[in-house]
Amino acid sequence: MEGLNLIATALAIGLAAIGPGIGVGIIVSGALQAIGRNPEVENRVVTYMFIGIAFTEALAIFGLLISFMIAFGVIQ
Template identity: 55%
Template sequence: MDVTTVAELSGNIATVGYGLAAIGPAIGVGIVVGKTIESVARQPELQGKLQVLMYIGIAFTEALAFIGIATYFIFTS
């Protein structure tokens, strides 16, 4: 293999790696939303407060994905 092929291959592997790393935040968001739905089903009067907490939890979980893509761009440039 020449140098160009190896460089292209490592770039593609980094993209696949980020795709696999994004599975974690996706699972986290699913858990947060699922638990919020369970909580609202148990106590509907807390729906407003739980929804706010759910959005905060989603934001923190998605921050991990954004940090991952930023790290990818930092190390590939």
């Protein structure tokens, strides 16, 4: 059973990191395009970009939490 827990732990964090990784790329790409088109709003765009990145990375942190719970036996 321990082998299955290790596989479940790896899958939990691995799959939970795919979405936020893609999301952060899309957010940063959009921010750079917006700054390129209108450099005067750089400060505001960067602020919103970091807020968006924080919300997106929260999903990966939840996946990390679930993987720790699987690894330490909280979730069977």
